[in-house]
Amino acid sequence: PPLSEILNLHDFEAIAKYTMAEKAWAYYSSAADDEITNRENHAAFHRIWFRPRILKDVTKVDWSTTILGQKSSMPVYITATALGKLGHPDGELNLTRAAAKHGIIQMIPTLASCSFDEIMDAAAPGQVQFFQLYVNKDREITKRIVRHAEQRGIRGLFITVDAPQLGRREKDMRQKFEAEDPSEVSKADQGGVDRSQGAARAISSFIDPGLNWSDMAWFRSITNMPLILKGVQCWEDALEAYDIGLSGIVLSNHGGRQLDFARSGLEVLVEVTTKLKEKRGLSFPNEKFQLFIDGGVRRATDVLKAVALGATAVGVGRPFLYAYSAYGPEGIDQALQILHDEFEMNMRLLGACSIKEVIPEMVDASNIHLH
Ligand code: FNR
Numbered sequence: 001p002p003l004s005e006i007l008n009l010h011d012f013e014a015i016a017k018y019t020m021a022e023k024a025w026a027y028y029s030s031a032a033d034d035e036i037t038n039r040e041n042h043a044a045f046h047r048i049w050f051r052p053r054i055l056k057d058v059t060k061v062d063w064s065t066t067i068l069g070q071k072s073s074m075p076v077y078i079t080a081t082a083l084g085k086l087g088h089p090d091g092e093l094n095l096t097r098a099a100a101k102h103g104i105i106q107m108i109p110t111l112a113s114c115s116f117d118e119i120m121d122a123a124a125p126g127q128v129q130f131f132q133l134y135v136n137k138d139r140e141i142t143k144r145i146v147r148h149a150e151q152r153g154i155r156g157l158f159i160t161v162d163a164p165q166l167g168r169r170e171k172d173m174r175q176k177f178e179a180e181d182p183s184e185v186s187k188a189d190q191g192g193v194d195r196s197q198g199a200a201r202a203i204s205s206f207i208d209p210g211l212n213w214s215d216m217a218w219f220r221s222i223t224n225m226p227l228i229l230k231g232v233q234c235w236e237d238a239l240e241a242y243d244i245g246l247s248g249i250v251l252s253n254h255g256g257r258q259l260d261f262a263r264s265g266l267e268v269l270v271e272v273t274t275k276l277k278e279k280r281g282l283s284f285p286n287e288k289f290q291l292f293i294d295g296g297v298r299r300a301t302d303v304l305k306a307v308a309l310g311a312t313a314v315g316v317g318r319p320f321l322y323a324y325s326a327y328g329p330e331g332i333d334q335a336l337q338i339l340h341d342e343f344e345m346n347m348r349l350l351g352a353c354s355i356k357e358v359i360p361e362m363v364d365a366s367n368i369h370l371h
Contacts, residue, residue: 003327003334008342009298009319012335016087016322023175024086028321031256032167037264038256041296044264047367048305053351063300063343064103065355067313068156068226068247068290070128073103074343075307075355079294079315080132080158080230082203085113087325093122094324098332100124102340107158107315110134110145111203120152130156132230134163135215136190137208146223154225158250162231164209167258216244228292233262234371235275241289242276248290248312255295255317265293266306270368273310284310300342307355308363 006012017025031038065075078099084091091113092106099106100123107130108119116131123129131154136142146157190206219227226247231254232238241249251269253262272291276282284291285307293306294315306314323331352358 003330006327006331006334006338008338009316009323009335012319012322012326012331016326020087020322020325024325026171026175027083027086027169028081028318028325030169030171031260032169032258033260035256035260037253037260037262038296041253041256041264041266042298042302043296044266044368045296045299045302045305047365048266048309049364050301050305050350051362051364052349053362056351056353058348058351058353060353061344061347062354063340063347065313067105068130068228069287070105070155071103072105072128072313074339075303075311075313076297076339077105077107077130077292077313077315078320079317080107080109080160081317081321082109082111083113084109084321087321088328090324090329092119094329094332095320096122096127096129097329098320098324098336099129100127101333102336104336105130105155107132107156108154116145116149117152128155130154130158131225132158132160134160134204134207135211136206137210138190138206139218141190141206143222146219146225150223150225156228156247157219157223157225158228158230159219160230160254161211162233162252162254162258162262163204163207164211166204166207167254167260169257213240213244216246220245228290231258232272233268235268235271238272238276238291239279242280242282246289248292250292250294250315252292252294252315265295266309267368269293269306269309269311270365271371274370285312286310300339300346303339303343304346304350304352304358305363307358308360309365310360 063074065072078095095106096119105128109132131149228248229241230250231252232249251265273284290312293311297314297316303314320332323335
């Protein structure tokens with residue numbers, strides 16, 4: 001169908017499924033084991049309902065915000081997803097260009113298909129970008145990558161902490177990874193490639209399962225970028241991250257691609273805000289310690305629920321991959337335009353003129369259990 005018939009982010013997935021190369025679809029869509037967490041990610045949003053306010057002048061609504069001190073046209077960023085060229089020859093550059101056009105932030109993955117510098121060179125002047133880091137067993141390699149990212153102006157370092165070993169994504173494993181296809185080889189390939197078990201396993205064998213809390217002081221010593229942990233899944237770890245002075249955390253289960261039966265970021269958000277208030281007197285959103293979630297976000301209403309519950313912003317992954325894989329750069333452009341349109345309408349219907357006015361009282365989260 002023509003792009004003009006695409007009405008929401010789910011549509012891109014439906015079309016990508018039958019237009020993408022089988023191998024690319026397998027890598028992008030797959031999740032761990034029985035894919036229960038992947039399904040739960042979106043389903044969790046169904047447990048939260050709105051409590052809109054009426055009779056407010058909503059002629060003008062503004063859904064722009066700031067993320068780690070940087071302007072963003074909406075409380076959404078493009079999260080890191082590896083191997084962008086599987087779906088389209090321009091790979092991650094599609095995301096970079098669309099992010100510039102729509103005034104949002106892209107998180108560049110360690111395992112991008114394009115090199116880090118290619119992506120930075122494609123950015124518009126002054127375009128803000130974040131970087132997602134997989135930590136190498138060889139810390140000198142990691143140090144070089146981090147320093148280079150900082151030099152090139154990256155404004156936030158998101159260290160992935162939910163992947164000491166890659167989850168089993170069986171859909172992907174059934175598609176053998178073939179090295180000959182250059183679109184599948186990440187320029188950031190850091191060695192130890194085993195090509196017999198699907199794309200995910202092949203590119204990730206350098207990741208250090210020994211990474212632990214005591215490494216965080218080392219990261220602080222090598223960079224001044226804000227440090228954020230990506231993949232926190234309970235309040236105990238959130239509290240630790242706050243106590244050691246990190247800038248934020250992403251409540252995420254890696255799009256259901258790691259531990260199956262991990263809870264959704266949305267569910268974890270509620271316990272994190274509750275416990276950090278109880279234990280440290282924090283309120284959210286909080287400038288000094290920012291909360292992000294990702295996983296299953298497909299509508300502006302999903303984003304608004306997370307924002308109401310204290311998230312600064314949310315990450316979106318697969319929908320943008322599907323959008324450019326199925327329709328090229330116009331696809332991702334349309335995906336972001338759809339989100340903007342949804343924000344305008346839903347902010348009006350919610351009775352919120354700005355993101356600051358999207359407050360906890362605007363949602364009923366009583367179906368979320370506290371732990
Ligand atoms: C990811 N994700 C991911 N995360 C990360 O920290 N490093 C990575 O290299 C990747 N690679 C990756 C590839 C693909 C194809 C997907 C779908 C996901 C996880 C990603 O950042 C995010 O947590 C989820 O994608 C969010 O869920 P949705 O929006 O895809 O449902």
